[in-house]
Every structure is written in C-alpha cells, then in structure tokens.
Amino acid sequence: MTLTSPSALDFAGSPINQILTPEQKIDLYTQMVRIRRFESTALKFYTSGKMGGFLHLYIGQEAVAVGTTSLKGPDDHFITAYRDHGHALALGMSMNECMAEMYGKQTGCSKGKGGSMHFFAPDKNFWGGHGIVAGQTPLGLGLAYGLKYLGREGCCLCYLGDGAVNQGAFHESLNIAALFDIPVVYVIENNGYSMGTSQERSSSYNGCLAQRAEAYAIEWDVIDGSDIYEVRAKTQIAMERAKKQSKPTLLEIDTYRYYGHSVADSKHKGGYRTPEEIENYKKNHDPIAVFERKIIAEGVMTSAQAEAINQQAKDEAAASAKFADESPAPTIADISTDVYWETDNNTPASKIGRHFFND
Amino acid sequence: MSRILTYREALREGLDEELARDSNVVIMGEEVAQYNGAYKVTEGLWKKWGDKRIVDTPISEAGFIGMGIGASMLGVRPVMELMFWSFHSVAFDQLVSNAACVRYMSGGLCNCPIVVRGPANGGTGVGATHSHIPEGLFAAFPGLKVCAPATPADAKGLIKAAIRDNDPVYFMENTLLYGNTGEVPDPADGDHVVPLGVADLKREGTDVSLIAHGRSVIQSLAAAEILQSEHGISCDVLDLRSIRPLDQDAILKSVMKTNKVVLVDESKPFGGVSAMIAMLIQDHAFDYLDAPIKRVCSIDAPSIYSPHIEHEQLPNPRRIVEKVLMLA
Numbered sequence: 043m044t045l046t047s048p049s050a051l052d053f054a055g056s057p058i059n060q061i062l063t064p065e066q067k068i069d070l071y072t073q074m075v076r077i078r079r080f081e082s083t084a085l086k087f088y089t090s091g092k093m094g095g096f097l098h099l100y101i102g103q104e105a106v107a108v109g110t111t112s113l114k115g116p117d118d119h120f121i122t123a124y125r126d127h128g129h130a131l132a133l134g135m136s137m138n139e140c141m142a143e144m145y146g147k148q149t150g151c152s153k154g155k156g157g158s159m160h161f162f163a164p165d166k167n168f169w170g171g172h173g174i175v176a177g178q179t180p181l182g183l184g185l186a187y188g189l190k191y192l193g194r195e196g197c198c199l200c201y202l203g204d205g206a207v208n209q210g211a212f213h214e215s216l217n218i219a220a221l222f223d224i225p226v227v228y229v230i231e232n233n234g235y236s237m238g239t240s241q242e243r244s245s246s247y248n249g250c251l252a253q254r255a256e257a258y259a260i261e262w263d264v265i266d267g268s269d270i271y272e273v274r275a276k277t278q279i280a281m282e283r284a285k286k287q288s289k290p291t292l293l294e295i296d297t298y299r300y301y302g303h304s305v306a307d308s309k310h311k312g313g314y315r316t317p318e319e320i321e322n323y324k325k326n327h328d329p330i331a332v333f334e335r336k337i338i339a340e341g342v343m344t345s346a347q348a349e350a351i352n353q354q355a356k357d358e359a360a361a362s363a364k365f366a367d368e369s370p371a372p373t374i375a376d377i378s379t380d381v382y383w384e385t386d387n388n389t390p391a392s393k394i395g396r397h398f399f400n401d
Numbered sequence: 402m403s404r405i406l407t408y409r410e411a412l413r414e415g416l417d418e419e420l421a422r423d424s425n426v427v428i429m430g431e432e433v434a435q436y437n438g439a440y441k442v443t444e445g446l447w448k449k450w451g452d453k454r455i456v457d458t459p460i461s462e463a464g465f466i467g468m469g470i471g472a473s474m475l476g477v478r479p480v481m482e483l484m485f486w487s488f489h490s491v492a493f494d495q496l497v498s499n500a501a502c503v504r505y506m507s508g509g510l511c512n513c514p515i516v517v518r519g520p521a522n523g524g525t526g527v528g529a530t531h532s533h534i535p536e537g538l539f540a541a542f543p544g545l546k547v548c549a550p551a552t553p554a555d556a557k558g559l560i561k562a563a564i565r566d567n568d569p570v571y572f573m574e575n576t577l578l579y580g581n582t583g584e585v586p587d588p589a590d591g592d593h594v595v596p597l598g599v600a601d602l603k604r605e606g607t608d609v610s611l612i613a614h615g616r617s618v619i620q621s622l623a624a625a626e627i628l629q630s631e632h633g634i635s636c637d638v639l640d641l642r643s644i645r646p647l648d649q650d651a652i653l654k655s656v657m658k659t660n661k662v663v664l665v666d667e668s669k670p671f672g673g674v675s676a677m678i679a680m681l682i683q684d685h686a687f688d689y690l691d692a693p694i695k696r697v698c699s700i701d702a703p704s705i706y707s708p709h710i711e712h713e714q715l716p717n718p719r720r721i722v723e724k725v726l727m728l729a
Contacts, residue, residue, distance in 0.1 A: 121471075153508035162507035169474060170507065177494050180464050184471020191427065191453070191477050211494065214464025221459065380509035381543050383567040391566060395598020395646030398543070399677070401684065 105329030109273030117196030176209030197284035205236020267297030430482030486521030558595025598646030
C-alpha cells in the first residue's frame with residue numbers, strides 16, 4: 043500500500059468544499075471525533091468483557107465514512123461490511139443504539155440480534171452492516187438497481203475492504219453494474235491489510251486495486267483517505283456520475299486502521315506491521331489530526347473548541363456505555379421473532395402451516 | 402371452468418398474472434427474456450412485458466441473486482430463475498447469509514420479498530452437478546420458505562402465493578414435470594392462489610399413507626394404483642406442496658387414519674425433508690403407528706449419469722411398491 047505525503051493538491055478549494063459553512067466543517071470534525079471516541083469506549087468495554095463476538099475497529103479510517111456520507115442526498119443509500127460503526131454513526135444512528143447492539147441488548151439497533159458487524163438503519167438509508175467479506179457487494183448493486191427500477195434519483199455507496207476485491211461476488215457485481223448501467227459507487231476502503239495479510243501478499247494488480255475497474259469499462263479513482271476534503275471532492279464526482287448518468291464508479295480510498303483486523307489480532311505478536319508504520323500514520327496521516335490542523339489554520343475552529351468537541355464525544359460515548367449496560371437483555375421469546383415478516387405481522391399467511399420446528 | 406394446461410404453461414400464467422397485478426414484480430435470470438427461458442417457462446413474457454420487467458442476466462448467480470435481494474429491501478419484488486437449482490451452490494452466501502438472515506440481523510428492520518425459482522430434480526441424465534435436490538437443505542434455514550408443486554394447478558397457485566409473500570420463498574420445480582398436463586382453474590372464475598403451508602390429499606385410501614412432494618407425488622400416485630389393483634392395498638397420497646411452512650396437521654391426520662406410513666422423497670436419506678417429517682410423526686403420532694416409519698429416498702450416492710439406471714436411484718413406483726409391501 044502506498045501512503046502518500048499529505049496531498050499536494052488543495053481540495054479545500056473544490057466547489058463541493060467551498061460551499062461548506064464553518065458550522066458544517068466543524069460538524070465534519072465532530073462526526074469523526076464522535077466515531078473515534080465511541081470506538082475507544084467500545085474497545086475499553088470489549089476488553090473488560092462487556093460484549094461478545096468480534097470488534098472490528100474503524101479508528102484511523104474516519105474521514106472515509108464521514109466524508110462520503112456527508113454528500114448524502116435524500117435518496118442516496120449506503121451499505122458496508124462488518125467494520126460498520128463509522129458509517130452507522132456518520133449516517134445519524136445514535137451511540138446508544140449502536141453501543142447497546144454491541145452489548146447484545148434489547149435497545150440495540152437490531153435488538154441485540156446482529157451485534158457489532160450488523161448495524162442497520164433503513165430509515166437513514168443505511169442497509170448494514172454485513173459479516174461476510176464482499177457478501178454485501180451484490181446487495182449494494184441491488185439497492186442501486188432498485189432505485190433505478192423504481193425511477194428514483196439516487197445512488198448507492200457500497201463500501202468494501204481491500205481484502206474483498208478478490209471475491210467472486212464483487213467481480214460479478216462490477217460486471218453487472220457496468221452492463222446494466224447501475225448507479226452504484228463501490229468504495230474500497232484500502233487499509234492495506236486483509237486481516238493479517240498485506241495487500242502485496244493478497245492481491246495481484248497493476249498500479250492500484252481500483253484500476254481493475256478498467257477491465258469492466260468502469261470509471262475509477264484513487265483518493266487520499268487522510269484528507270476529508272479530497273474524499274468529498276472525488277466521491278462527489280462519482281455520485282454525480284451515478285445520479286446523472288446512471289453509471290457506476292470504483293473508488294479506492296487509501297486509509298489505515300490503527301488496531302487489528304479485529305481486536306482479536308490487535309496484539310498479534312510477531313506483528314504483520316511495524317510500530318514505525320503505525321506511528322508514521324498517526325503523526326502524518328491521521329484524518330482527524332489533519333483536518334483539525336486545517337480548519338484551525340482556516341480560522342474555522344479553535345483548539346479550545348476542538349478540545350470541547352472531544353470531551354463532549356467522550357462523555358456521549360461513556361453515557362452510551364452506561365445506557366447499554368443498564369438496558370435489558372433480549373428474552374428467550376425474542377429469539378423467535380424477526381425471522382419471518384409474515385409471522386411478525388400476524389398475517390393470515392402466517393397462520394397456515396408450521397413455520398417453526400421447535401419440539 | 403377448468404382448462405388443461407401443462408405445468409410449464411400454468412407457471413407462466415401465474416407469473417404473467419403477477420406481473421400484471423404488481424408493477425414491482427420483475428423476473429430476472431439467465432436466458433429468461435430473449436431466449437424465452439432455458440425450459441421455456443418464461444416464453445413470450447419478454448415480448449409482452451419488455452426489458453424492464455423481464456431481465457436477462459449474465460451467468461453470475463451470486464451477482465444477480467444478491468442484486469435481487471438488495472432490490473427487494475427497497476420494495477422491488479424480484480422473481481429470480483435459477484436455470485437449475487443445482488446452481489445454488491455458487492450463490493449460497495447470498496441465498497443463506499443474506500436472504501435468510503437479513504431480517505433477523507436487522508432486528509426486523511429489513512425484509513426480503515424475493516422468489517427464487519427453477520427446476521430441482523434428478524432423472525434427466527445430466528449427472529451429479531445438475532441433479533441436486535436442495536429443498537430439505539434450504540428448509541433447514543429459518544427465515545426461508547420452500548415449496549415444491551407437483552401439478553399444473555398447484556404450480557400456478559403456489560407461484561402466485563410465493564410472489565405475494567413478504568418473505569424469501571425458494572420455489573422448486575421439476576424439468577420432468579414441465580410437460581405434464583392437468584386441470585387449472587380458469588382466471589375468469591377468480592384468482593387461483595394456493596397458500597403456502599397447505600398440503601393436498603391427492604388420493605384417498607385407508608391402509609398406508611404415502612407422503613411426498615414434487616415429482617415423488619406423481620410416482621406415489623402411480624405406486625398407489627399398482628398397490629390397489631395388484632395387491633388390494635389402499636393408499637392415502639398426501640402431497641405436501643409446501644415444505645416450510647409445513648402442513649403438519651394434514652400429515653398427522655393421514656397417519657392417524659392409516660397407522661402406516663411410507664415417506665417418498667427425492668432427497669438423499671441423511672437429513673432431508675422426509676427425515677424431518679419422520680421426526681414429527683414419531684413425536685406427535687407415536688401411539689398411532691402400527692409399524693416403523695419407512696422411507697423411499699434417492700439411493701445415497703451422488704446422482705448417477707447412466708440413463709440405464711438413473712431412474713432406479715430415484716423414488717419410482719417399483720421401489721415404493723416394494724417398500725409398502727414390506728410393511729403390509
């Protein structure tokens with residue numbers, strides 16, 4: 043993976059960024075900080091045994107979710123893989139429902155049935171949260187196909203990791219997206235590692251991963267994910283292409299995660315990454331630090347404001363952990379709901395025949 | 402007034418009526434449009450409904466089935482054809498982890514009103530890769546519904562119910578039944594819908610219950626005829642029609658009447674639909690049984706190619722008759 047020096051181009055001057063008000067810039071910053079504080083808190087309580095399963099942290103990648111979702115129009119839709127906390131919060135899901143989901147509580151966004159990898163909020167155009175690598179890529183295609191079929195002007199942003207680019211379902215999706223002129227934007231969040239295997243050891247490619255799009259006659263671009271201005275500027279072009287021309291795009295956003303693939307490998311000994319590599323990113327490419335420096339220099343925000351935003355996000359995250367901790371767990375009866383729409387809704391069809399086969 | 406239609410025509414009529422009823426119904430699959438369907442089930446529909454409603458897809462089962470699942474979450478109602486249900490394995494992640502689980506994992510926020518349909522049978526000399534019988538496999542996933550019609554009328558009535566259902570329904574047809582004919586109610590006499598979860602007693606008898614689905618129903622009816630005429634044994638032939646939801650009451654009613662049961666199931670013996678039904682019968686009608694529950698399944702091996710012997714691997718009247726005579 044290539045970590046370029048902070049962008050030589052100044053995307054702050056791009057039209058889509060020029061129209062940002064100071065308040066909107068501070069909001070972008072705040073959203074990134076909220077994700078980081080939320081996840082730091084989640085890590086703390088994961089480590090202390092408050093939640094089960096996996097915890098795939100997004101820390102280091104925040105500008106991708108916040109930058110891309112900040113471009114959301116009323117009928118733009120979003121779907122991602124299992125590293126989904128950032129997208130969920132950026133799209134307006136509350137810390138409470140997200141934290142409670144990880145705690146496996148009734149008050150979680152999926153009532154404790156999905157866990158960390160399976161957050162959903164269809165009312166906010168967020169369609170998950172999917173656990174199988176690249177399994178969401180045909181679904182993102184389908185959401186965009188659905189928009190087109192229903193005659194609605196919108197697009198679907200479908201995120202995937204750099205490890206997902208070698209899955210067959212993704213290539214099938216790219217082919218269909220181009221063949222049918224589907225308004226989908228695939229966003230490879232390239233953090234350099236598919237679990238513990240570096241990009242060089244897992245993918246064969248010319249130049250970059252996104253360039254594979256050329257084989258499908260799909261437009262592509264590479265983005266420095268440490269610069270939220272660049273993320274917005276280039277993603278907006280792809281979203282416009284989707285909405286105005288009904289054409290897909292493949293974006294590759296270079297980014298980095300500070301923690302492991304999941305918390306399970308964060309302390310992986312013998313390490314697939316050097317401490318220097320992680321330090322370099324934190325120092326020079328951290329999306330929050332980069333943007334903080336920029337907007338302070340722009341005179342949009344002061345250091346004191348930044349500190350207050352961080353403190354507020356910390357408090358919000360701590361409160362969400364308290365909320366989650368105090369929330370009730372699902373009951374045994376809850377195991378059997380949300381299986382079939384017809385039985386949940388007590389329809390006539392649900393009363394015919396046996397749907398469940400418990401003794 | 403009923404008309405005589407083939408199973409294929411009846412299915413097509415059901416699809417056509419649903420396309421007319423709901424503009425969100427879209428048919429997609431390999432060769433379904435311009436080629437008129439690999440087995441001609443969708444013949445003429447593209448000409449009538451056009452590119453938007455009848456969509457030819459590339460040979461990408463994971464891609465287009467996943468696309469249909471995604472679109473269904475937005476309210477489109479895709480009816481997707483698998484040229485053979487045997488091709489399910491290349492789309493398994495979509496069919497199981499996405500279609501079956503998305504409602505659950507989202508705590509009921511998403512739903513997935515899709516139909517996946519196509520032939521699921523052996524017996525056509527195409528070898529093991531094209532002869533899988535996956536209804537038991539998919540019925541084992543809560544969140545999915547599975548049905549397997551045996552007659553033209555049921556094929557039409559069930560496909561209409563499947564399309565209207567708000568859960569994913571996996572609809573298993575049979576290439577050896579497509580040309581079979583039977584009476585199908587006239588549309589002028591009203592909407593012919595067969596609800597999921599209702600079995601149908603296709604032949605009434607007193608001595609033994611033959612319980613089957615799909616083409617095994619036809620084989621059971623032929624066996625019942627032989628058993629009656631040559632051995633004086635009178636059989637109930639119960640057509641399950643729907644595997645999940647399952648008409649347990651109809652199964653138990655028949656067993657409690659005859660006290661002997663032979664399950665006829667094209668699945669392989671391990672697991673499979675008949676294994677589940679045997680479990681239900683022993684659980685709920687143990688005291689009514691005068692003999693152990695017996696099964697006629699496909700012989701437990703991958704499906705053989707040889708046309709000389711293939712039909713002997715599947716349930717057939719000879720094998721069913723032999724099994725019933727062992728009980729009698």
